[in-house]
Amino acid sequence: VYAYIDDIIIANKNIEEYLKYIKTVFDILDKVYIYILVEKSFVAYLSIRLLSYIVNSEGVAKIDDRIAIFKKLKFSNTLKTLE
Numbered sequence: 001v002y003a004y005i006d007d008i009i010i011a012n013k014n015i016e017e018y019l020k021y022i023k024t025v026f027d028i029l030d031k032v033y034i035y036i037l038v039e040k041s042f043v044a045y046l047s048i049r050l051l052s053y054i055v056n057s058e059g060v061a062k063i064d065d066r067i068a069i070f071k072k073l074k075f076s077n078t079l080k081t082l083e
Contacts, residue, residue: 005034009050013057018044 010025012018022043029036042048047056054061 007050008036009048009055011055011057015044 008025010018010021012021047054049055049063052063054063
């Protein structure tokens with residue numbers, strides 16, 4: 001049986017606590033025989049985009065990029081212009 005964990009996100013306002021949390025998470029994963037691939041890991045990013053949120057040292061903010069893109073689209077309002 002194989003189980004895949006997509007994301008483990010660790011965020012903190014200072015680097016010392018951040019590194020402490022990373023070590024704690026790695027220790028827990030090691031104890032239960034869960035291994036991560038180094039080449040798929042991203043460590044110490046100042047800001048990340050997760051789903052429709054931005055996570056950084058300031059906290060979590062919602063992004064409405066998808067809605068903004070659709071609002072900018074121009075649609076024809078007559079059949080003649082579609083031809």
